[in-house]
């Protein structure tokens with residue numbers, strides 16, 4: 001018979017049930033979870049539909065308009081530059097030179113990547129990959145489209161395995177999971193990741209035999225690192241958080257415009 005008597009006994013059981021480490025699972029010691037989050041952010045476990053808050057920005061990104069889209073929809077909305085809810089591969093390509101026009105016709109798939117400052121080859125590669133990999137799952141019909149559109153309404157259907165689980169299945173944002181990325185892998189600095197730590201993070205998040213998810217994850221985090229790393233080679237929590245709600249892309253595009261303005 002189990003011993004159900006005594007307040008202390010039940011307190012002890014509660015304490016164990018709250019532990020985040022298990023002696024026989026050393027990884028749980030190495031990859032630490034934050035247990036202080038609820039003192040810094042209300043309900044950190046609650047998946048947010050419209051905003052991407054963290055402990056430093058409890059309301060999400062200041063001045064960023066959610067337009068009643070889920071956080072995942074906001075992540076991709078930057079690439080829908082004519083704002084019709086469908087991201088066509090070519091629609092956002094900017095440039096009127098002959099070379100640009102040729103690239104536009106050949107590739108049909110260059111996107112807002114150009115605005116973010118990626119070179120033309122990276123744009124071609126990334127746009128092709130994203131539209132080929134993601135278009136079909138988002139289509140409203142069974143028929144595939146040769147134009148490879150991505151429907152923002154259905155972008156949650158592109159969720160894949162081996163990710164950080166910071167987006168939930170419906171495209172909401174789970175603050176605790178963002179914080180846990182940094183408590184688990186940010187060993188050099190608590191709120192930043194080096195490239196090595198980022199690589200380790202994507203390796204550790206792998207699900208068995210999930211080849212698509214492994215590759216997608218490496219690419220997503222690799223491109224983010226290229227886009228947002230600082231001069232010392234760190235990727236900050238703030239950049240990652242703003243990547244989730246897409247406000248990072250507006251920021252980078254504006255910075256890029258500014259840089260071009262200065263050199264013109």
Ligand code: HEM
Pocket residue numbers: 072075076079087116130134150155156158159160161162163164165166167217220221223224225227243
């Ligand atoms: C420079 C451009 C982009 C960067 C740096 C980027 C980066 C990321 C990152 C870091 C994640 C989080 C993955 C995780 O939590 O493990 C993510 C998720 C996602 N991104 Fe992007 N992304 C970009 C553009 C796009 C575009 C253009 C689309 C589609 C049109 C897209 C669709 C998605 C989707 C569907 C997810 C959810 C995947 C999941 O959590 O399973 N992204 N992206």
